[in-house]
Amino acid sequence: MRRIQVGIVGAGPAGLLLAHLLRQEGVEAVVLEAKSREYLETSPHRIRAGVLEHGAKEILRRAGVGDRMLARGLGHKGIYLGFDGQLLHLDFETLVGKGIWVYGQQYLVQDLIRHHLGVGGEVLFEHEAVDLEDLHTPNPTLVYRTPEGRIGRLRCEFVVAADGSHSSFRRFIPGQRVHEKVYPFAWLGILAEAPPAAEELIYASHPQGFALFSMRSPSLSRNYLQVDPRERLEDWPEERIWEELNLRLGGAAEIRPGPLLEKSLTPMRAWVVEPLHSGRFFVMGDAGHVVPPTGAKGLNLALCDVAVLYRAMCAFYKEGEAHLLDRYTQDVLRHVWQAELFSYWMTTLLHTLRDPFEERLRVAKLRHLAESPLLQGFLAENYVGLHTTVRYVDLIPVQP
Ligand code: FAD
Ligand code: DHB
Numbered sequence: 001m002r003r004i005q006v007g008i009v010g011a012g013p014a015g016l017l018l019a020h021l022l023r024q025e026g027v028e029a030v031v032l033e034a035k036s037r038e039y040l041e042t043s044p045h046r047i048r049a050g051v052l053e054h055g056a057k058e059i060l061r062r063a064g065v066g067d068r069m070l071a072r073g074l075g076h077k078g079i080y081l082g083f084d085g086q087l088l089h090l091d092f093e094t095l096v097g098k099g100i101w102v103y104g105q106q107y108l109v110q111d112l113i114r115h116h117l118g119v120g121g122e123v124l125f126e127h128e129a130v131d132l133e134d135l136h137t138p139n140p141t142l143v144y145r146t147p148e149g150r151i152g153r154l155r156c157e158f159v160v161a162a163d164g165s166h167s168s169f170r171r172f173i174p175g176q177r178v179h180e181k182v183y184p185f186a187w188l189g190i191l192a193e194a195p196p197a198a199e200e201l202i203y204a205s206h207p208q209g210f211a212l213f214s215m216r217s218p219s220l221s222r223n224y225l226q227v228d229p230r231e232r233l234e235d236w237p238e239e240r241i242w243e244e245l246n247l248r249l250g251g252a253a254e255i256r257p258g259p260l261l262e263k264s265l266t267p268m269r270a271w272v273v274e275p276l277h278s279g280r281f282f283v284m285g286d287a288g289h290v291v292p293p294t295g296a297k298g299l300n301l302a303l304c305d306v307a308v309l310y311r312a313m314c315a316f317y318k319e320g321e322a323h324l325l326d327r328y329t330q331d332v333l334r335h336v337w338q339a340e341l342f343s344y345w346m347t348t349l350l351h352t353l354r355d356p357f358e359e360r361l362r363v364a365k366l367r368h369l370a371e372s373p374l375l376q377g378f379l380a381e382n383y384v385g386l387h388t389t390v391r392y393v394d395l396i397p398v399q400p
Pocket of ligand 2: 048049050051201212214215222293294295296297
């Protein structure tokens with residue numbers, strides 16, 4: 001049976017970045033990925049996130065995978081809040097001295113794969129991990145199925161589950177608890193060949209519901225509408241989507257329609273698994289925790305987990321020191337709960353609530369925010385990632 005140091009399940013941003021960083025330290029990591037490379041790089045189902053915190057951009061730059069991100073991504077100083085028929089600009093650079101970077105997750109996954117394979121890294125595409133054996137021994141073993149249907153095994157020193165929100169591997173953590181919150185909303189998302197509504201993102205609150213105006217480039221817009229979780233995509237023909245997006249801008253800006261490239265519905269929920277490791281088995285990214293998308297935190301949190309586990313594994317392999325591995329859950333839960341708090345705050349601030357009392361409180365909160373530089377500072381420091389990725393940038397050595 002083949003022996004390796006670290007076996008990673010999932011070639012999402014979390015699994016790929018960890019493998020790449022470990023390889024730079026001479027640690028042999030193999031990534032098992034159920035889907036094909038083409039699916040990861042081009043499927044409309046994998047468009048996903050668009051906002052990188054300041055710290056996430058820095059981590060990726062230091063890791064040596066940021067060339068295209070820096071050339072093609074868009075640096076934004078802040079965001080707009082749309083409400084009461086106006087746009088309020090929050091300038092994060094003035095408020096907290098840092099901005100954000102707009103770059104699609106799918107492009108980032110392409111970059112990570114290209115760089116990792118380019119230095120001889122190993123990603124086994126279309127190899128689904130199906131079981132974990134010998135969990136509480138020094139050599140946990142990953143069982144996988146090849147594209148031809150054969151069963152293979154990797155005998156590892158550590159196993160990492162980075163297999164996304166539908167993770168089948170997190171079940172291997174014994175005695176786990178799941179803390180969950182289901183929000184009574186869903187997001188209808190579109191990607192369209194249409195210029196974005198503004199040069200920076202607009203988070204628009206309207207009595208009819210929340211709408212988000214984002215982008216992937218100056219000619220590709222990515223927009224979302226708050227809808228009831230029971231709604232069906234068939235009930236939202238293109239004209240209705242554009243009308244509703246413009247209605248929720250309240251006249252403060254305008255979005256021009258263009259051909260749709262993708263349309264999806266995402267229910268909104270949050271959950272955190274505790275603990276996130278057991279012995280030599282670790283859970284990272286969406287496999288261990290999910291936030292509602294309003295704060296743009298999911299991908300950024302996954303990168304925080306990578307930094308924590310990378311530091312702990314380096315201490316183990318270079319200094320024979322295991323105490324950072326033992327602290328993994330504790331260290332990760334700190335940034336995870338900070339992001340759950342901020343995502344909850346943004347979600348309940350911006351989405352129309354059914355309870356008339358709660359709804360009036362929400363509008364009062366929004367007007368307070370518009371007048372309070374202190375509250376704007378709270379939003380800004382969380383949005384750019386001062387409590388998440390920015391804390392971990394220095395853990396990543398700069399690659400030449
Ligand atoms: P994933 O990207 O889900 O990767 C997991 C990988 O594991 C997949 O490739 C999967 O095929 C593979 N896999 C699963 N099971 C197996 C198995 N058994 N064997 C082998 N491989 C397996 N986050 C932000 O930070 N900012 C945003 O603006 C943002 N917007 C979002 C908008 C939408 C509509 C959605 C859906 C998400 C958004 N997110 C955002 C969240 C972000 O996309 C996720 O947090 C991120 O993908 C997590 O990365 P990951 O590597 O943990 O998991
Ligand atoms: C995008 C998604 C988000 O959830 C968010 O808060 C901001 C931007 C996006 O897909 O561009």
